[in-house]
Amino acid sequence: xxxxxxxxxxxxxxxxHRSSTGDILKVGDTLVETRNLTKVYRDFWGRKKKVALxxxxxxxxxxxxxxxxxxxxxxxxxxxxLLLGLLFPTTGDATVFGRPAADVRKNERIGYLPEESYLYxxxxxxxxxxFYGRLFDMPSDVRKKRSADLIRLVGLEHDRKRTLREYSKGxxxxxxxxxxxxxxxxxxxxxxxxxxxxxxxTIWMKDLIKQLRDQGKTVLMCSxxxxxxxxxxxxxxxxxxxxLQELGEVSKLVEDAARVEIRATNLRLTDDLQSDLRxxxxxxxxxxxxxxxxxxxxxxxxxxxxxxxxxRPGRRYLPAADGTIKS
Amino acid sequence: xxxxxxxxxxxMKFEVPPVTFTQYGIRYxxxxxxxxxxxxxxxxxxxxxxxMLGLVFWLLNGLMNPVYDIVNGQKRNRxxxxxxxxxxxxxxxxxxxxxxxxxxxxxxTDAEIFLSRKGRILSLMEWAxxxxxxxxxxxxILAFAGPVFMDIPRFRIGRxxxxxxxxxxxxxxxxxxxxxxxxLVLYLFPARWFFREKPEDELKSIIxxxxxxxxxxxxxxxxxxxxxxxxxxxxxxTIHTIVTKPVExxxxxxxxFFGYLGIITMALALMTGLGLLLINTGNLAEEAAEESxxxxxxxxxxxxxxxxxxxxxxxxDVGREDVYRKYIAGASSHTAVWSFKNVPDVSGxxxxxxxxxxxxxxxxxxxxxxxxxFVSFDLMTHKWDxxxxxxxxxxxxxxVNVKPEDPAKWEKVDKVAEEFGRYLFKSLQxxxxxxxxxxxxAGLFRNAASGDPSKDEAIQVGGRPLRRLQVTVRCDTPTxxxxxxxxxxxxxxxxxxxxxxxxxxxxxxxxxxxVAIAIAVACSTYLAGVLSFLCALFLFIGGxxxxxxxxxxxxxxxxGGPFESLTRLINKSVAAAELxxxxxxxxxxxxxxxxxxxxxxxxxxxxxxxxxxxxxxxxQGFNIGPEFLLVNFVLLLGYIxxxxxxxxxxxxxxEIAA
Ligand SMILES: Nc1ncnc2c1ncn2[C@@H]1O[C@H](COP(=O)(O)OP(=O)(O)OP(=O)(O)O)[C@@H](O)[C@H]1O
Ligand SMILES: [Mg+2]
Numbered sequence: 005x006x007x008x009x010x011x012x013x014x015x016x017x018x019x020x021h022r023s024s025t026g027d028i029l030k031v032g033d034t035l036v037e038t039r040n041l042t043k044v045y046r047d048f049w050g051r052k053k054k055v056a057l058x059x060x061x062x063x064x065x066x067x068x069x070x071x072x073x074x075x076x077x078x079x080x081x082x083x084x085x086l087l088l089g090l091l092f093p094t095t096g097d098a099t100v101f102g103r104p105a106a107d108v109r110k111n112e113r114i115g116y117l118p119e120e121s122y123l124y125x126x127x128x129x130x131x132x133x134x135f136y137g138r139l140f141d142m143p144s145d146v147r148k149k150r151s152a153d154l155i156r157l158v159g160l161e162h163d164r165k166r167t168l169r170e171y172s173k174g175x176x177x178x179x180x181x182x183x184x185x186x187x188x189x190x191x192x193x194x195x196x197x198x199x200x201x202x203x204x205x206t207i208w209m210k211d212l213i214k215q216l217r218d219q220g221k222t223v224l225m226c227s228x229x230x231x232x233x234x235x236x237x238x239x240x241x242x243x244x245x246x247x248l249q250e251l252g253e254v255s256k257l258v259e260d261a262a263r264v265e266i267r268a269t270n271l272r273l274t275d276d277l278q279s280d281l282r283x284x285x286x287x288x289x290x291x292x293x294x295x296x297x298x299x300x301x302x303x304x305x306x307x308x309x310x311x312x313x314x315x316r317p318g319r320r321y322l323p324a325a326d327g328t329i330k331s
Numbered sequence: 332x333x334x335x336x337x338x339x340x341x342x343m344k345f346e347v348p349p350v351t352f353t354q355y356g357i358r359y360x361x362x363x364x365x366x367x368x369x370x371x372x373x374x375x376x377x378x379x380x381x382x383m384l385g386l387v388f389w390l391l392n393g394l395m396n397p398v399y400d401i402v403n404g405q406k407r408n409r410x411x412x413x414x415x416x417x418x419x420x421x422x423x424x425x426x427x428x429x430x431x432x433x434x435x436x437x438x439x440t441d442a443e444i445f446l447s448r449k450g451r452i453l454s455l456m457e458w459a460x461x462x463x464x465x466x467x468x469x470x471x472i473l474a475f476a477g478p479v480f481m482d483i484p485r486f487r488i489g490r491x492x493x494x495x496x497x498x499x500x501x502x503x504x505x506x507x508x509x510x511x512x513x514x515l516v517l518y519l520f521p522a523r524w525f526f527r528e529k530p531e532d533e534l535k536s537i538i539x540x541x542x543x544x545x546x547x548x549x550x551x552x553x554x555x556x557x558x559x560x561x562x563x564x565x566x567x568x569t570i571h572t573i574v575t576k577p578v579e580x581x582x583x584x585x586x587x588f589f590g591y592l593g594i595i596t597m598a599l600a601l602m603t604g605l606g607l608l609l610i611n612t613g614n615l616a617e618e619a620a621e622e623s624x625x626x627x628x629x630x631x632x633x634x635x636x637x638x639x640x641x642x643x644x645x646x647x648d649v650g651r652e653d654v655y656r657k658y659i660a661g662a663s664s665h666t667a668v669w670s671f672k673n674v675p676d677v678s679g680x681x682x683x684x685x686x687x688x689x690x691x692x693x694x695x696x697x698x699x700x701x702x703x704x705f706v707s708f709d710l711m712t713h714k715w716d717x718x719x720x721x722x723x724x725x726x727x728x729x730x731v732n733v734k735p736e737d738p739a740k741w742e743k744v745d746k747v748a749e750e751f752g753r754y755l756f757k758s759l760q761x762x763x764x765x766x767x768x769x770x771x772x773a774g775l776f777r778n779a780a781s782g783d784p785s786k787d788e789a790i791q792v793g794g795r796p797l798r799r800l801q802v803t804v805r806c807d808t809p810t811x812x813x814x815x816x817x818x819x820x821x822x823x824x825x826x827x828x829x830x831x832x833x834x835x836x837x838x839x840x841x842x843x844x845x846v847a848i849a850i851a852v853a854c855s856t857y858l859a860g861v862l863s864f865l866c867a868l869f870l871f872i873g874g875x876x877x878x879x880x881x882x883x884x885x886x887x888x889x890x891g892g893p894f895e896s897l898t899r900l901i902n903k904s905v906a907a908a909e910l911x912x913x914x915x916x917x918x919x920x921x922x923x924x925x926x927x928x929x930x931x932x933x934x935x936x937x938x939x940x941x942x943x944x945x946x947x948x949x950x951q952g953f954n955i956g957p958e959f960l961l962v963n964f965v966l967l968l969g970y971i972x973x974x975x976x977x978x979x980x981x982x983x984x985x986e987i988a989a
Contacts, residue, residue, distance in 0.1 A: 045989070088575045090988035097399070104409065106398070109485075111577040122568035124497065126504040138493035139576040167504075183572060 035191055035222050036064040036087060040096035043082050043246075056082040058246040059096065064224055066190075069217050071237035071254070072226035078243040080226035081119055084195050087224075088116060100191065112140065115189030117180050119196050125169040129160050129179050132168065136183045154182040157212075173200035181209075192216055194225040198232050204310055210236050234258060264290070273297065370966070372465045377935050378973050379468015382475040383426070385980065386419055389475070418474035425467030432460040437920045476972075479581070479979045486582055494573075494586025495593060498560065502594050510552060511598040538833075538949055541606050545599070546840060550847050553595045554867050557851035560587045561982075562860035570987055580982040584975070588852045595844050603837040607830055629687070629821040632671040632802070639664040649693050649812060656691050656814035661704060661806040667815045670798035674779045675822060681745070683735045683770035685823050686710075686802065690761055691814035703760040704808040708769055712752035713784035713799050723751045731757055735770050749774030758807050771822070775800070835955040839945030842967050846938045847871055849971040853978040856985065874940035938970055 043057040057079040064070045072080045085091040087098050089106045103110040123132055133151030142150070155164050158178035168176060177200045184192060197213065198206045213236050216223055227233050233240055234254060242250040250257065271277065273295065285292045393410030436456060502508050561583070564570040574580060636657065638644035644665065646657025659665035675684055692704050726747045733740040748754045749772070756769045779799045802820065806813040850870055854863035873880060943963065945955050 085988045090571060090574065090986075092398075092986050104398070106409070108574070108577050108579055111575055114575065116572070116575040118568070118571050120568075122571050124501070124569055126501055127497075131500070135493055135497060136572070136576060139490055139573065139578050141487045141489045141577075187576075 033066045034063045035066050036062070036098070036100050036224065038062045038083075038087070038096065038098045041083070041086060041093055041098050042095045043079075043086055043091060044094040055246050057086070057243075060243075060248055062241060062248070062251070064222065066222050067217065067220055068238040069213060069223040069225065069236055071233040071240040072224070072243060073228065073230070073233050073240050074226075074243035075228055077245075079246040080228075080243060081195055082246075083243070084116075084193055084224070084226060088114070088193065112187065113190045115184035115187060115192045117177075117184040117192075117194045117197060119199070120176075120180075123168055123176070123180060123183065126167055128167050129155055129164040129182070132179060133182060133186055136186045140187045142187075150186060150188075151182075154185055157185075158182045174202060174205050177201055177205075181212075189221065191222045191224065194223065196227055197225055198227065198229060203307065206232065207307075263293075267298075370969075372461060374969050375465040375468040375472065376461075377468070377932055378969075379422070379465070379471045380932050381973055382468065382976075383422060383471040385977065386415075386422075386471055386475045389980065390415070390419065412478070414477060415474050418470045418477065422467045422470035422474060425463045425470060428463040429460060429467055432456055432463065433921055433924065434917065436460060437917045437924070476976045479976055482579060482581065482979075485579055486585070490578055490582050491586045491589060494578075494583055495590035498556075498587055498590025499594060502556065502591075507552070507556065508594065508598070511548065511601070537610060538836075541602075542836070542840065542949075545602050545606075546843070549595055549599055549602075549840070549844055550871070552598075553591060553844050553847050554851045554864055554871070556591045556594070557587065557848045558855045558864035558867055559860040560591065561852070561855045562858070562863065565987065566860075574987055580985075581979045584852060584856060584978050584982055588848060588975075591852070592845060592848050595848065596841065599837060599841055599844065603834060607833055610833070611830065629823055630671065630673070630675060631818060631821045632669040632798070632800075634667060634669050634815065634817040634820075637666050637668055646815075647812065649814075656816045656819075658691075658693055658812040658814045659804075659806055661811040661813070662809040663806075665806070667804045667813075669802040669804075669817075669820050671779075671800040671802075671822065672798050674776045674800050676780065677773040677776040678780075680773050683741070683745075683772055684776065685768040686771045686820065687768040687823060688761075688804075688820040689767070690819055692762065693812040693814055703762040704806060704811040704813060705758040706761055706813060707758055707805045707807055708756040709803040709805070710754040710756075710771060710775060711801050711803075712775060712779035714752040714778055714782055716751075719751060723747070723753055726751070727755065731755055732759075741772070745772040745774040747774075748772040749778050752778040761813075829949075832955055833949050835960060836945045836949035838960055839943040839955070839963075842943040842963060843940050845967060846874075846940060846943075846971065849974050850938065853974040853981070856978045856981040870937055871940060874938040877934070877937055877939055877941060880934060880937065939966075943967075 038060050041057060041060040041062075042055070044055050045053045047053050060079075060083060062083075072083060074080050082091065086093055087100055087105055088111075089108070092106065098105040100110045101113055124135070127135065130151060133154060134147055137147035137151060155161055158181055160175065160178055160182070163171070163175060168179065171179065177197075181194075181197070184194070194213070198209050201209055210232060213223055213225065217238075225233075225237070237254050239253050240251070240257070241248055278295070281295065282292050390411055393408060396410075397408040398410055399406045399408060561570070564573070564583075570583075573583060636644045636646040636659065641664075646667070647660060647665075649658050659667055677684065686708070690706070727744075730740060730744050730747065733744050735741045744754070752775065754772060754775045759767065759769060761767055784799050804813075804815065804820070847867065851863060851867040854866045857863075858866060949955070
């Protein structure tokens with residue numbers, strides 16, 4: 005399903021909107037910028053409840069996949085909401101496409117997938133996309149084509165007439181992504197894009213995010229699933245308790261220059277081999293830490309089973325508890 | 332017909348504003364443009380006050396917590412634009428001028444004001460006061476509502492339509508609309524089954540029941556839908572995917588407003604159509620059809636003033652020239668005379684016909700607020716013979732002011748009226764702008780209808796030829812003045828198309844629904860669903876008791892208002908005595924003026940939903956004038972626009988995700 009291209013040559017309609025909201029940006033230009041961005045949640049009486057974000061300085065460049073990382077409650081969603089104008093900063097400011105976060109015109113070029121897909125549950129997939137298309141003031145033929153393409157992209161062709169009420173969490177996440185892409189946005193903001201998705205869906209989502217980057221789009225995503233972030237992000241910011249702890253390129257941040265990993269195939273780990281290896285390593289001044297046979301991951305196993313099930317639908321024969329095989 | 336109902340019909344007249352917000356204002360405005368200008372000036376004063384209040388809050392917040400945009404390398408406060416500041420400054424200048432004039436005027440006693448009313452200076456000062464007050468309001472409105480209008484070019488019909496359509500779908504998919512259909516089933520049963528009344532009241536009962544049902548059902552559903560929509564969007568977080576699209580927040584408000592208005596309008600249209608179908612095809616009792624299956628129209632006459640002592644008497648000017656009404660003095664020879672060229676056709680009818688009127692009362696003595704003055708009516712036809720005066724008086728012995736509820740005596744009144752062509756009604760107590768009526772015997776109209784008045788021109792009363800019917804009005808209470816104008820008095824007669832009238836009655840209900848939905852949507856931009864429902868409901872129900880509330884608020888002002896009362900208490904002076912205009916007293920009077928002003932403004936928040944209760948006319952078989960609908964619609968817009976502007980700011984300032 006990930007084969008379908010994310011973007012279909014954007015209709016002229018979008019182009020015209022784009023030029024009305026700002027100039028065309030080049031790769032490397034700053035798209036999102038925050039200065040001293042701070043958010044303090046207050047209660048009704050104005051008393052301080054929580055400093056959710058503290059003096060964040062950030063700038064996101066066109067064409068990169070930027071990850072916000074951090075444990076639960078560290079301020080990731082708060083940052084995103086501030087950028088979108090859903091929250092107003094306590095101090096500091098945020099600009100997107102050079103416009104203040106509160107200006108709705110910047111939204112012409114943004115696609116947003118909320119933490120959970122907050123969509124109208126009495127609409128079906130087609131109506132949902134049509135509705136959001138109208139909010140961009142898209143003409144009806146563009147709307148139709150675009151929503152059909154997106155439904156295909158997120159793999160909901162067979163469920164497009166069902167109301168979202170009947171959707172599973174993962175299906176809702178998919179239609180949520182489709183609505184975020186309805187305007188062929190330049191900046192895609194994804195809050196926990198892989199939450200609720202199965203491993204296959206997660207891989208699909210990650211591929212899709214990379215495809216978006218390949219089309220020159222900028223992606224801002226947040227997650228607390230480190231593997232997701234590591235797989236797709238170019239740069240990350242790590243937040244903890246509202247404070248920025250680390251900011252940089254993923255490859256640089258995770259590279260461990262002091263260690264070397266070797267993988268080989270068609271080999272058995274014999275005593276001979278072990279002592280040979282040790283002597284080679286020591287000859288070069290290193291120290292052998294560990295060796296062994298790699299295990300396959302559960303993800304690989306899951307993936308293999310799903311592939312097989314697709315090839316041969318129906319019930320799989322499983323060994324019963326007593327070891328006999330039942331049909 | 333039921334005469335006790337007649338006062339309600341007063342709002343029917345175009346010339347007297349059906350919405351009473353001028354009722355308790357300072358009366359003698361110099362408004363050469365007449366009532367409409369008065370209404371506009373009042374509107375600017377009132378709405379301007381609210382705008383100024385909102386502006387003060389907005390500016391304080393905007394200056395203390397500025398949000399800067401960088402425009403061409405320069406910092407600009409997004410919340411407070413230079414235009415806003417300039418216009419606010421202008422508004423403040425005019426308010427200061429108003430304040431100064433108020434100070435000047437408060438230095439005069441009521442007696443001085445009355446005596447020098449004709450004086451140019453005073454009139455000019457009052458004129459300046461009213462208009463600078465209105466101009467202050469005007470600039471405050473411009474400053475506050477300006478940003479809304481500046482945003483309008485960015486609004487897209489497509490987006491508003493999308494949200495309205497969503498509201499529609501929601502109502503259908505969530506099966507809310509079925510509520511409307513379920514109630515229609517009730518209307519399928521003949522009203523006769525439930526009400527065992529006089530047969531001629533059958534149609535009235537049907538209309539009464541159906542409109543009451545429609546009112547309750549549509550208004551409550553409308554209020555519920557509208558007050559829960561935006562709060563629900565916020566609660567279920569669906570709003571996050573909407574406001575992160577290029578949707579102006581006010582577009583969401585408008586979309587919801589029009590969406591729900593659309594649903595309710597459809598339901599109303601359906602119900603009106605069905606109601607008409609039922610009434611037109613149902614087998615009504617014949618008497619009921621006779622009684623209610625019509626729409627009567629008001630018949631107006633020409634008016635002139637007359638006085639035995641003054642030739643060419645044209646009424647008294649208590650204020651300036653060009654004011655809408657002129658006045659007749661109490662217990663004097665002053666009269667106002669209406670002459671009717673035509674009279675209603677009453678052949679075969681014995682019921683009295685109402686003569687309705689609503690006059691202005693001008694007091695020169697203090698402390699009688701709430702008490703009426705007495706007026707007398709003298710009706711004569713072109714066949715009245717002044718030489719039979721004594722004979723007529725004898726015949727009327729014991730029959731003056733007899734009511735139709737006393738059929739035996741009323742029959743006699745009717746006979747006398749038909750025989751002599753004259754009818755008297757003495758010393759009726761009337762109130763300010765309050766519509767009342769007297770019953771006119773059908774016999775008088777029969778008398779008037781016969782013969783040809785042009786041939787009777789020789790017979791003259793008061794030096795003028797008689798029309799078919801002439802109504803002479805006198806004020807009986809000394810030192811009081813009654814202000815009258817042509818359209819203040821009329822006979823209710825004639826017939827129009829019932830179905831069309833029924834439809835127009837529904838428009839009245841539609842106006843109510845617009846008000847209800849607008850208030851509810853506006854409240855819901857700030858309050859939670861339940862709260863905005865209660866708030867809107869409270870305001871709306873308050874609208875049905877508006878006059879009562881106004882009277883209540885006004886009665887608090889005995890002795891000149893709370894601040895003056897307090898001063899009197901401290902100085903131990905009696906309420907009747909006029910206080911000397913020392914600076915303290917002037918300040919106190921101004922405080923009271925301010926207090927009354929605020930009170931009146933607060934009451935303006937309450938919608939005058941009562942004036943849209945048009946189905947009563949339909950049920951009683953009275954025509955609803957189209958101009959009246961138009962004026963009410965304009966007033967309705969004047970009422971809901973401030974609400975929408977408030978909604979704009981509340982929505983814009985709202986932190987959606989907090
Ligand atoms: N509306 C609110 N009122 C008060 N406090 C809030 C509100 N929203 C968030 N917070 C607090 O702000 C902090 C940051 O919350 P935020 O939702 O940004 O975290 P997050 O990094 O997105 O977490 P998660 O991974 O669980 O989604 C938390 O401590 C949270 O309790
Ligand atoms: Mg979060």
